[in-house]
Amino acid sequence: MEDFDLVIRNGTVATASDIMQCDVGIAGGKVVAMGRNLASGKREIDAAGKLVLPGGVDSHCHLDQPMEEGLEMADDFRSGTISAACGGTTTVIPFAAQAKGQSLRAAVEDYHRRAEGKAVIDYAFHMIVSDPTEKVLKEELPQLISEGYTSFKIYMTYDDLKLNDRQIIDVLAIARREGAMVMIHAENADCIAWLTEQLEDAGLTAPKYHATSRPMLVEREATHRAIALSELVDVPILIVHVSGKEAIEQIRWAHGHGLRIYAETCPQYFMLTADDLDQEGYHGAKCICSPPPRDKENQQYIWDGLANGLFTVFSSDHAPFRYADPKGKMPGGKEVPFRYIPNGTPGLETRLPLLFSEGVGKGRIDLNRFVALTATDPAKMYGLYPQKGTIAIGGDADIAIWDPHKEVVIANDNLHHNVDYTPYEGVAVTGWPVVTLSRGEVVYDGKEPQGAAGRGEFLKCGLPDPARPRKR
Ligand code: DUC
Ligand code: ZN
């Protein structure tokens, strides 16, 4: 009788700290053995010449998130998780978003209904807290954190989401007491509103002016303020989608002062620049996201931060709005002024290949750092480690087997999301997963997605160790 359900043989296994030539034995969906010449399995995969990496944890992506009237996300838990799996990701953490006036509990319950029976890989939820009423702060948030929803995002911009400084302090204090991780979207809402009005008064409403309305100082100021509020309350925070130098300088300053400020960046901040919003006609709308992509100099700062540990997490911020769609980038079927264009770019499937090719392939980061940024550290940040995010005995057998030499020219026709474009059309990458396993089951075989919708399980998150206060 075979010892294992599956053995991956002859591959090069990499974790965030090690690189090993060894076989991986899987039974009951878990990694149960790592070593040379393991006994036979019911199934075997020969990974000679391949890299055996932890499946990616995409800890910032948006799937089927309820939107304001008239808008709709193109990906639900089915198409989104299929697309993720085909790009080597095995866990996603999208957002259960509270609308103002809504109970947080209702938002979480609604999001479970949206996920039910659809996911092909495992998923957890962050929450978005947009209305921190007394009930939310005193009852719902502590209760939900104790039930496994141990991270939430807050916004410093967007009228329907933003919190003022006092509200931010209140939610940070709850996070500190309960041990949750707070993610912060750091842009100054009033600066953006004022600049947007100036641009509109001058008739400058094309997509490219989205970037003009959100210059770096808007992000720098909010990043600085978020850090100060975190210091005041003495609770770690994670600044999401950092776009470049000035925000990085604030985070570096915080690190120099011993503050626990974590940071995330995304592919758009080294692949795109503000010039990508300045395409023929209305096409720049495809690359509208917030904060906006910057310039080449800022891209270099992003690379430096990815290499030197300033960034802990590398996520897609997949925000799936179709381009030629009245519920997407053309609200109501029209080419609208930039302020009405939904923010976000798609990227669940291309996140890992872009970082692998541009980062590992071009010598900007090493393989261990790639694993840390894309799998291990996001799992640690959000209380999923060591079940997720590494290859270790006892952990889930969530594994992506990569052909590091596979050459792929990215084309939207070959991606599996439900968005009608990719910002990376025509980009050549070297390296792509050839098999993705979720709890030992093949969910991508290098050609087609596999695995039934609904096989993906909801994950309750533990209290993340990095969210511990300094106790000053
Ligand atoms: N923030 C996100 O995290 N995603 C899409 C849009 C935004 O502003
Ligand atoms: Zn955001």
Ligand code: ZN
């Ligand atoms: Zn986002």
